[in-house]
Amino acid sequence: MARILLLILLLLPVARPALPETPVDDQARLFQELSEKFKRLETELSNLRSEKEKLEDLKSKLDAQDVRINAQDKWISNFGLFLAQGANNIAASSNAISSASNATSWIVGIGAILLTAGLFGVGLYSVIKVPEQSRLAAERTIKDYLSSADAKRDFHSSVEKLFGPEILAIQAVAKRGDRLSTSPSSEPPQPLSPETEQALQKVLAMPEEERDTVQWRALIYSYSDTKRFEAALALADKWLTLSTLTPLQTASALWVRGNVLLDAGRLQEAIAAYDAVIQRFGSDPDPALREQVARALVNKGYALGLLATPQTKAAIAAYDDVIQRFGSDPTPALREVVARAFVNKGVALGKLTPPQPEAEIAAYDDVIQRFGTDPAPALREQVTRALVNKGVALGQLTPPQPEAQIAAYDELIQRFGADPAPALREQVARAFVNKGVALGKLTPPQPEAQIAAYDDVIQRFGTDPTPALREQVARAFVNKGYALGQLTPPQPEAEITAYDDVIQRFGSDPAPALREQVARAFVNKGVALGQLTPPQPEAEIAAYDDVIQRFGTDPAPALREQVSMALHYKAIILKDLNRFADARTVCEDYIHRFADAPETAIQEMTKKVRSLLSNLPPPEPSADS
Known part of the structure; x- marks a missing residue:
């Protein structure tokens, strides 16, 4: 026992220097270096984020290379997790060093050193392993997140914070022009905001x-x-x-x-x-x-x-080229283009001479079957377009299939009716309006159900300022008015109210599609005024005059047709009032305007006007002066 005590006393001076000073200082310096490295890595991470502002072809890559962008964002997220975990380990190690520095017992000191060494090992393990663990965890999290409905919204919010409003304004203008053509736009160009104008001026001032x-x-x-x-x-x-x-x-x-x-x-x-x-x-x-x-x-x-x-056949060949080249490509951007090609092909098939509604319907069915369950907004839009167009094509078959039409429209309404996306809201509104029309073609017609469909459009979309939706609301009002006139007994007063709604809401709108609906409302209002008890022929003539004065010089075919109808109906009323000279003047005005019209509907109307003119009493000879 005495020998053991003596050995301890002899070794004590050797053991005590192994207390905190030198080894722990070395550890502290090492961890300080690690801390500085982490700070440098954080700086590099910040630089990476700022460098994203300078990426060439930013918009092209955002649209065309979603997978690459997701991978880059995933890497940055993982790297951030790695930095955070590494910082936590450094903090834990520093706390251990501090504890070791305050130890008064050489045994505690040795224990602290061992603990520090262990923690240092954990830190090194973190440097090696945390990125992999973070990557796996981040991949699981990102995979779950990307399947959620909030992903796109949060992504755009993050982009706005990262890139700022000026870059977003530039991107918005670029995206608006970078469209895939589907149908002529009746909407006037939207004015640029002052912020966008300012951003564009900065771009214009840049070296090319x-x-x-x-x-x-x-x-x-x-x-x-x-x-x-x-x-x-x-x-x-x-x-x-x-x-x-x-x-x-x-x-x-x-x-x-x-x-x-x-x-x-x-x-x-x-x-x-x-x-x-x-x-x-x-x-x-x-x-x-x-x-x-x-x-x-x-x-x-x-x-x-x-x-x-x-060149409809050449157009179909172009769409087929898209489908054959890219139809099996899983890239989201290409899937959207393929879906558009199918839809456009269907439209083109309906324009052949003679039309091919069966082939047209098959093209739309391809879209519905291939992309019907895809959650991507761009593909959901194409599916709704396919369903609406399929419904229209079913009505072009011989014989028409109004029940199948209604089923197509109902499918769209049920699947997409609650979607807030503007493009989908437009298709839902079109489905309701077209469903109303199809209900009127059933045997027997269902005017009450028609009116309910049109009321759905008016209630859901009546206050929406979007031009495309305003057009559908106007159509719903006009068609509702017509359906009210088909009830048993007819309701001409309610019918006139519906037409007045169109005139008051949309009468001053310059959009061609809305001008057409306003002209139709005036013509139909005139007809309804003639069905009142007692009839109101003067008010009826005034309605037709409104059409002639507002739209008489408009070259749009749809408006020319309404003007021709207004002139024809006005001539009939004047004849019924025994105002033969006035009726003759209106008929001659009609022939002067439309004698050589190429439109089939106007040509048929012209035959009726010529017949009316020939049946008028001859003009009375003028008195000798």
């Missing part, structure tokens, strides 16, 4: 070689949207002359040039621009270029259908 693809597109479309097509084309040509363009930038510039030419009505030149994209990049495997080629094919098909002599 420093502008990215999104900025070029936004600048060009800002001119095209305001009908300054020559200036827009000059910018597109200038963009194409830059020596630093990548293949994707070249394809984008050609695509934009084609869109400007399409808007300008220079269809052959637009087709040539789209062909340039297809020929130069058609075999390139790059996903972003594949998307650009697919988009060029869709818009080429659309332009072919707009030619003075529509």
